[in-house]
Ligand SMILES: Cc1cc2nc3c(=O)[nH]c(=O)nc-3n(C[C@H](O)[C@H](O)[C@H](O)COP(=O)(O)OP(=O)(O)OC[C@H]3O[C@@H](n4cnc5c(N)ncnc54)[C@H](O)[C@@H]3O)c2cc1C
């Protein structure tokens with residue numbers, strides 16, 4: 263059956279934009295359907311605004327704490343509206359890269375509208391029926407809204423509204439202590455809000471190495487953030503213009519509530535059943551080739567409910583691109599997926615946790631832990647909190663790494679490169695520039711040999727005897 267398009271992409275965010283631009287540059291006929299603005303969560307309500315706000319708040323913190331370096335300043339006066347303006351300026355500067363004009367100039371037909379599938383090969387939008395050889399669903403996710411009595415009536419913020427605030431909430435309650443709750447909790451606190459984070463799990467950052475997560479949790483608490491773990495908000499009530507949250511034994515009075523309790527996939531309006539596309543608990547079901555249950559329809563990014571990161575959506579987009587345009591032979595490989603939470607200290611991870619490694623390799627697991635306090639550059643900058651923890655096997659195979667400390671999100675890439683290329687941990691021990699923070703990796707890498715030597719009594723005895731004998735000659 264003749265079709266009008268090689269590819270129709272639904273959703274123009276981190277995943278969809280990569281597929282659209284690459285496919286058009288490969289001369290395929292491509293339509294990109296977007297119901298709102300191109301750019302997706304990352305540009306408008308996610309990575310870009312959050313990292314911009316975090317930067318402003320970090321400057322405030324550094325100024326406030328400059329006296330330890332002999333730099334005495336007035337207590338910083340925080341103009342929240344100007345910090346919010348910085349956030350919007352960064353978005354505006356990056357936006358042209360994701361603009362409809364740019365995509366049209368690349369040859370993509372950009373269609374604004376919210377459509378739906380009519381059958382397995384047709385998508386209808388703005389009254390037009392688009393037939394394509396293949397489709398890509400990259401409609402992302404939205405914040406999960408827990409059903410808490412009184413919450414809707416009292417009002418709440420999500421990541422879609424929080425970056426538009428022009429006034430700092432004096433008392434700010436955050437439900438959820440994942441990456442959004444921790445990053446924004448610390449940022450708002452450093453900009454002057456009294457922050458309370460309510461987390462149902464037993465510690466913040468549940469997906470991280472617990473010891474590394476504890477370093478972040480302790481730092482947030484030391485900055486004055488109130489953290490309630492193993493606690494859920496049960497009821498919210500608006501009283502005298504304030505939101506009163508009942509959570510276990512606690513009553514929290516807040517000017518604003520931010521919801522950060524996870525995500526749900528954007529699938530409802532797509533009429534996926536007409537196309538034979540099945541949706542599971544976390545999102546659209548896909549196989550390793552990122553084909554849905556209709557093999558001509560692919561899906562990538564947050565909507566499939568896997569690793570919900572911009573760089574993963576971009577990676578999956580490339581797998582989808584080659585499969586959807588040519589032959590479906592490419593498989594997504596999630597062996598080496600790094601990510602970072604941009605709190606201060608940052609927390610970055612790749613690969614297995616210690617617990618997962620022990621479950622898989624039992625006694626053949628070594629934990630190489632190097633604190634930042636042993637890195638001279640960290641001392642010079644007064645940034646000694648945290649550590650690098652590299653998990654290896656006895657043969658030096660790197661199973662995972664957890665870095666918590668200054669610039670952890672940058673430093674992890676050396677280990678990512680090593681794991682991706684199947685390099686042993688000894689590869690990290692090559693000459694590193696002194697004094698740099700990246701010495702944390704080389705110092706951690708050296709620990710495998712040290713630990714093995716410390717365990718090897720025979721080798722120690724042998725060397726002791728050898729040196730005794732040589733001195734006696
Ligand atoms: C506060 C916050 C901070 C974050 N920080 C980071 C970070 O630092 N690093 C990182 O890697 N990730 C971060 N993320 C996650 C990242 O934003 C997402 O993983 C990424 O945007 C997912 O890309 P996507 O293409 O799947 O979805 P999106 O980029 O959200 O794109 C989906 C697009 O589809 C459109 N759409 C939805 N439904 C329809 C429909 N029915 N029809 C047409 N169009 C539709 C939407 O309008 C949107 O434009 C953050 C997320 C949040 C919320």
Ligand SMILES: NC(=O)c1ccc[n+]([C@@H]2O[C@H](COP(=O)([O-])OP(=O)(O)OC[C@H]3O[C@@H](n4cnc5c(N)ncnc54)[C@H](O)[C@@H]3O)[C@@H](O)[C@H]2O)c1
Nearest residue numbers: 438439440441442460461462463468522523524570602603
């Ligand atoms: N730096 C980054 O890369 C970055 C930053 C922000 C967000 N993200 C992405 O966005 C996703 C969503 O972030 P998120 O923080 O909303 O979700 P999340 O699922 O990662 O964390 C949500 C937290 O809320 C807790 N929770 C769930 N229900 C609760 C309830 N009713 N009361 C209290 N706590 C509850 C969970 O235990 C969990 O710790 C992340 O998983 C990540 O993929 C990435």
